[in-house]
Amino acid sequence: MQRRVIDLGSVMDELLEIRDLALRIALEVAPIPATAQPRVPQARTMAIASKSTDIDLVTELDSATELAITRLIMAERPEDGILAEEGSASASTTGYTWVIDPIDGTVNYFFGHPHWCICIGVTDAEGDAVVGVVHAPALRETYVAAKGHGAHVIIDEEWLPLTAAAEAPLELALLATGFSYDRERRLDMARVFAALVPRVRDMRRAGAAGLDICGVAAGRVHGYYERDIKPWDVTAASVVAREAGATVIRTGQPMGPNLTIVAAPLLAETLRAELAGMGVVD
Numbered sequence: 001m002q003r004r005v006i007d008l009g010s011v012m013d014e015l016l017e018i019r020d021l022a023l024r025i026a027l028e029v030a031p032i033p034a035t036a037q038p039r040v041p042q043a044r045t046m047a048i049a050s051k052s053t054d055i056d057l058v059t060e061l062d063s064a065t066e067l068a069i070t071r072l073i074m075a076e077r078p079e080d081g082i083l084a085e086e087g088s089a090s091a092s093t094t095g096y097t098w099v100i101d102p103i104d105g106t107v108n109y110f111f112g113h114p115h116w117c118i119c120i121g122v123t124d125a126e127g128d129a130v131v132g133v134v135h136a137p138a139l140r141e142t143y144v145a146a147k148g149h150g151a152h153v154i155i156d157e158e159w160l161p162l163t164a165a166a167e168a169p170l171e172l173a174l175l176a177t178g179f180s181y182d183r184e185r186r187l188d189m190a191r192v193f194a195a196l197v198p199r200v201r202d203m204r205r206a207g208a209a210g211l212d213i214c215g216v217a218a219g220r221v222h223g224y225y226e227r228d229i230k231p232w233d234v235t236a237a238s239v240v241a242r243e244a245g246a247t248v249i250r251t252g253q254p255m256g257p258n259l260t261i262v263a264a265p266l267l268a269e270t271l272r273a274e275l276a277g278m279g280v281v282d
């Protein structure tokens with residue numbers, strides 16, 4: 001059998017090149033949604049449509065931003081694959097696939113909240129997330145990571161290294177979560193939320209998975225759990241979280257019922273056991 005010798009050094013260097021390309025693309029396209037977001041909804045003129053349910057929104061800016069991102073990727077790396085929330089897709093012949101959420105936190109974006117972000121992640125031939133850029137224009141923060149190269153947040157052009165939140169007992173943990181667009185599924189999520197909230201320090205529901213997960217990497221929350229988030233919500237931020245030292249648990253089906261947990265190792269396992277005890281495994 002032909003042994004494939006992998007020069008790890010060149011792979012690591014290529015991941016840095018891909019990371020820097022993803023960062024450049026995120027910064028280049030950011031003005032498209034950022035300049036179009038009215039901070040007071042009365043000024044809003046953008047076209048919207050609903051997707052899976054009446055509360056699952058897509059705006060014309062989601063689509064325009066995704067188109068701009070995919071065009072810039074294809075110009076530089078035409079053989080890579082694409083998987084994006086608003087439908088852009090192409091097969092990879094290099095093993096790398098770009099997994100894109102052009103506006104993560106669309107409902108926040110539409111109603112004028114600053115808590116939304118552009119998520120550009122990359123997976124390798126094994127499907128592992130190896131590069132992540134989460135850019136939050138309205139917050140003026142950009143999270144970047146490449147496998148084996150650590151995680152940083154860029155604020156005012158300064159690269160600050162990230163170390164994930166330390167371990168915390170459940171009763172002192174500040175947790176982030178979110179809810180599905182499926183009203184039936186949301187009912188069960190509310191049951192879990194109600195059971196957990198009296199037992200932890202507090203809960204945050206900020207509305208953008210990418211920023212929630214980066215919040216663990218930055219130590220702003222101890223942990224995050226959510227069900228049914230899609231690959232484009234989690235891929236980029238999961239690299240940031242892992243490179244900052246957090247554990248990322250993802251069970252279930254990537255595009256179906258699933259459960260994502262991000263926290264320091266012991267808290268992640270505690271959360272997994274607590275959720276399983278409530279019948280939540282995906």
Ligand code: LIP
Nearest residue numbers: 103104105106178179207208209
């Ligand atoms: C959102 C996630 C959020 C979740 C929302 C929605 P979108 O992604 O970032 O964590 O609670 O239901 O899935 O739809 O704004 O890209």
